[in-house]
Amino acid sequence: MASQRARKDYEAALAERDARIAELEGQIAETAKTAESAEKLRAEMDELRSRGEEQRVSFELTMAGARNVKAAMALLPDYGNDIDKLKEAEPWLFSASAPTPTGATGRPNAGAATDAGATLKRWRKIAGLDDGDKEE
Template sequence: MDELRRQGKEQYVGFELQMAGARNVKAARALLADYDNDIDKLKAAEPWLFGAGAAAPAQMGATGLPNAGAATDEGATMRR
């Protein structure tokens, strides 16, 4: 029964961190003990860990390489 309570508390903390906008819940949970388990204190002290900090570079489109299954001109000609 104690194990279920512990798991429930961990899930609750993870959910609260997600709702606060944590980019990495595992890292935020590790630092949370340093701030008396107060998410607001953690968010104020470590803004980079939450969405309000510096924006992470967004991934942009394709790599510029052809798809592995894309037909080249040579392959298209051979099928005709």
């Protein structure tokens, strides 16, 4: 009888142990998922930081008058990532002045002064209205 009771106690202890192992495995799996998610987020954050820094340097090179931003970015590490040192050492890579913005179409800006009177006169002529018919 004592051996049967010992067996039951032993089996209960084993069942309790197995339940605790299953609980710990679940916690480990959850932690692994969380760690995996955190690692993915860290990687994404690092990528965004890297792209942001690259865009910042690209913008600064453009503002410094770099003729070829890609070439300037490739040479920049050789000069300690200092744009002024790069500009001094490689003047051929930079234009004399910073780029001036130009329109894509070559047409005047929308707010530029134009001879609107001539345009109106032309359209009045096309419409068959002559200047004598104007209502005042």
